[in-house]
Amino acid sequence: MKKPYQMLLKPLAVAITTAGLLVGCGSDDNKSSSTSTAAVADTEDTALAFDASNYTTATITVDGENMTVRQYSMVYVANPIAMASANRMGSTSVVTNPYIYQTMIVTVPEASLENQTTALYFMVNNGGWFNSPATASVTDGGSYVSTSDSDNVGAALKAGYVLVDVGTRSRGLRAEDGTYAGKAPAPVVDAKAAIRYLRLNDSLMPGSAERIVVNGTSGGGGLTSAIAASGNSTDFLPFLDAIGAAGVTGSGDTLASTIKDDVFAAVAYCPINNLGNADAGYEWQYNAIRSDSNTGAISGVAYSAGPQPAASAEIAATFPEYLAGLGLKLDDGTSLTTDNINDEIVAQLKAEIERQIAAGVAVPAYGENFSVTQRGVTSEVINDWLVLSGSGTSATVESIDFEKFLKFVTTPIALKTVVAFDATAVNGNTSVSGETNLFGNENYEYSNFTAWSWDNNEVVADGSGTDDTGVTWADYMSSSDGEDLATQLKLINPLSYLNTDADSAPHWYIRHGMIDRDTAFAMQLALYTAVKNDPNVQDVSFKLPYLVPHSGNYDVQEAFAWIKETLDAAN
Structure with missing residues (x-):
């Protein structure tokens, strides 16, 4: 493999503890036979067997009621790369756990321990496409609220989903040998390797690896989109093989896969993609x-x-x-x-504003001010771009001046240089x-x-x-x-794989805030259209949420209602 990927092709021999079966988990006839332990094909897969006995217990509250969860932490590849330092958001730190970037933490509500059909809520945390160490979203003594519009963890726990916090290499990482080890496509490769671990051990773990819902924001939204678009693509096999990912056999031109890495659904907020x-x-x-x-x-x-x-x-x-x-x-x-792409963006804006009006939101009339909150600062910005017709909850959008709308978006926070x-x-x-x-x-x-x-x-x-x-x-x-x-x-790049022979996720939920200037609306409209065009895709929910800046997990009730509806329809 050529020079940009040499780091990926320098496996380290690391002993991974093997384990037995998860007590109490029965079989699931809906699970693919390719994800069971019968599919184990080589020593790396054997080394990656799930250790059911290696867990900690945490007591938390969800909606004020006690809940006990089990947490499992595992390195999800057989040949992890040891890291020495990480730069994230301009701050460099020494890495104390060299394999934390190829580790995932699986949190299971005790009530779901025997449930092999519940969803796996797979969370990536790669804002800015930065490296992301595995960090537990659920901590002992923590309090979570399932009815909040900003607590996706609480909603997932209440729904009985298995939570998966995934660490991935990405930009800003240096390995112990001094090389820059987070170069593309490392974050996508690592996420796929984690998915393959879940597939390999599907019959041994709670939840169903056929129901992986990937969630991410910003760079994490871009990563989510790339994961969801490129399912089972053979392009990734050399990189997966280099780190000892599950289900990769052969070598060189004979590389093949015994395990899938496609996912059920993508929930991508403001995805910095392409x-x-x-x-x-x-x-x-x-x-x-x-x-x-x-x-x-x-x-x-x-x-x-x-x-x-x-x-x-x-x-x-x-x-x-x-x-x-x-x-x-x-x-x-x-x-x-x-x-015509700006006309399509305007149509999305019109639909979103009229949804808000119908829900009782007081949208400012022309000449009045919007109250816009960006990064904790609220600004009053004049409405010189939106003209409404009618009144009350039956009002409609008469016209949108798109150029003035773009100026409105860039008034509270300047554009990127x-x-x-x-x-x-x-x-x-x-x-x-x-x-x-x-x-x-x-x-x-x-x-x-x-x-x-x-x-x-x-x-x-x-x-x-x-x-x-x-x-x-x-x-x-x-x-x-x-x-x-x-x-x-x-x-x-998700657009490299949408509308190809890759197994794209059948279900997509994409959001990009109406006042988000971190990437172009045109880029999000292109992604949305590519997803819609893909014959593998069964449904896609796309919105430009009203007065929402660059952020994610702000509409948890709507998102989790969509997840539930999508899962229920797949039964």
């Missing part, structure tokens, strides 16, 4: 309204006085061809293009910024992963860009190293 094209979508969406008032300075140089405007225009110009090339279709068979996602080493950026350190060779901290940023890299000796390699983006991407980068970009 990173290779996210900058193009962002600049296309916001280029016309950028100004000094809604775009920050870089290295002390104001937006209008520096290179940002020209960069924004050049990057934006690439999006129409990209979107058209996806071949996505609207419900009437029309192709989704930049000529140019470049938004592949931001490192360009336009005067002096620190690692955006998702640039998710990509590239393990021996370098980051790599530019888009054409404009590659060709305009300003930092010498960072291993990236025309200045260091002597070749343009186009020439680099036709080289072997460029092919490796293209593979990284593909394997984390």
Whole structure:
């Protein structure tokens, strides 16, 4: 395997404790035979047998009533990679448990110990696509509320689901040998390995691995989307084999799988997805309204006085061809293009505002103020973009000025500077910024992963860009190293796998807040359309929730009603 993935292909020999059966768990005729212990094919699978005796007990309250849960913690691969340090959100720390990034914590309400049909609520915590150590969502003595709109853990416990907190490698990690070990596609590979562990041990553990519901927000939403779109793709087998994931047999060209890694449902909040094209979508969406008032300075140089405007225009110009090339279709068979995508976004806004009005929400009339809360600060922002017709709960949306709506979105919190996602080493950026350190060779901290940023890299000796390699983006991407980068970009992008022979999740719940400027509305509409177009998908719920910023798990009652309805319909 080529250089960007060498870290993935350096397995460490780590002894994993094997275990017996989970006492009290009977068989489930609905479970796939491919997920039982009869499917164990090699020594790695044997080493990954579930240890039913290795658990702790926690006493918690749910809705004020005592509940006892069992918690199991396990390294879910046979060849985990030892980590030394982690940078997350700009803060670097020493890793005390070297395998915590390939560990998962399974929490089971005691009432569900013998239930092999309940759902597995599989939580990823990769905001910003950062590395995520396994951390228990349920702690001894904790209090949880199932009726809260912000307590998804309480709702899952009340429903009797098995909770799975998954640690994954991702950007910002360094291994004990000094290499950058969280490079793409590490987070997707690790999540799939955890799913495979659950499949391998399905008959031994509570809950059904045929009913995995993946939940994540922001970068975690992007990860959720990638997991859900790429089920059982053979593209991932070399990476899964390198870390000793369950169910991978053979070697080289003979790699095969005895275990599935597709999932039942995805619950993705504000998914930062399709990173290779996210900058193009962002600049296309916001280029016309950028100004000094809604775009920050870089290295002390104001937006209008520096290179940002020209960069924004050049990057934006690439999006129409990209979107058209996806071949996505609207419900009437029309192709989704930049000529109509904003109309589709406006239709979603109209539907959401009218839902709120019908529910009794007092939506401000034209000329009145919206009260907008972003990052704990409430601002009064004038409604100069929405005109209503009628009154009371029967009012409807008469018109939406979309350009003014975009300005409204960017009034409380400024836009990301140019470049938004592949931001490192360009336009005067002096620190690692955006998702640039998710990509590239393990021996370098980051790599530019888009054409404009590659060709305009300003930092010498960072291993990236025309200045260091002597070749343009186009020439680099036709080289072997460029092919490796293209593979990284593909394997984390849900649109690479939707509408292909991958086994995409049949059920999707996607939310992107109405005032969320962290990625373009166009990118979310493209994801939604790709999901709808996929023949494997049975249903998709997509909304732009009213006055919601970049966040997740704010509509727990609605989300869990959807999960229950979806699970019940599958019985």
